[in-house]
Amino acid sequence: MASEDSDDYPEPATQSRTSRHASNMDPSDVERCVNNIVRLAIYSEQKRQSLSREDIVKKAIPDHSRAFDWLLQQAQTRLKHIFGMELVLADSKRPKKSNSSTSSQAKLSKNYILRSTLPSTERMGYISWNEEESKLMNLLTVILSIIYSYGHSITHDSLKIYLNRLNIDLDGKSEIFGEMPVVMKTFLRQGYLDSTNGNEDNEIYYYWGPRSKVLYTEEDMIDFIVQMYPDLTVGKKNSLAEAIQKAANSN
DSSP: OOOOOGGGSOOHHHHHHHHHHHHTSOHHHHHHHHHHHHHHHHHHHHTTOOBOHHHHHHHHOTTOGGGHHHHHHHHHHHIIIIISEEEEEOOOOOOTTOOOSOOTTGGGTTOEEEEEOSOHHHHGGGOOOOHHHHHHHHHHHHHHHHHHHTTSOEEHHHHHHHHHTTTOOTTSEETTTEEHHHHHHHHHHTTSEEEEEOTTTOOEEEEEOHHHHHHOOHHHHHHHHHTTOTTSOHHHHHHHHHHHHHHHHHO
């Protein structure tokens, strides 16, 4: 579900002005600014924080805002070649069927999030989650897969029913994950989930948040669900994958 945004690239006129300003920078200043952006991006991702253009200018290149686009491109090159990562503009758009204009993640609509450019099979060696974080990420993947297969959005009550089948009380305390309301608030705050209150039924609806749209794909969710049935033949796994995708996009 990750998407590209034209705001990643400056318009020709803007690019020309940016390049002129960059050409007047001392090489040592360029190196310092690029390093600052790279460090800020990695630090912010460790904190599960997104970065706005204003954040990058203020914290990494306060004296060279006119060269923002050019410096960002240089930082992107370094992130990709050295760390196998890239900054991507977050997408805060919700599914069209959402009946509320108020989103808990609207403020992330023009913010950057750092993601890996490595194939999924090569990422695990670069992920430094502790045991607690690993548990929460596993739970998050379960919740994201439920939301996806349910048609990209789900009510609080419906999600509660699904999680109850896994002995997880969405409104209570889990022996493994702790207080679930706190866990859900953390997922929302970090941008993994988005939520709205329905105007008509006053239900709480959950969606993929901007961070999840950047870090996960529909294929990731389909593969995750199919892997829950290891005894299926290849043909039946393919049929299940097709059924999941059809159900997700038909609601």
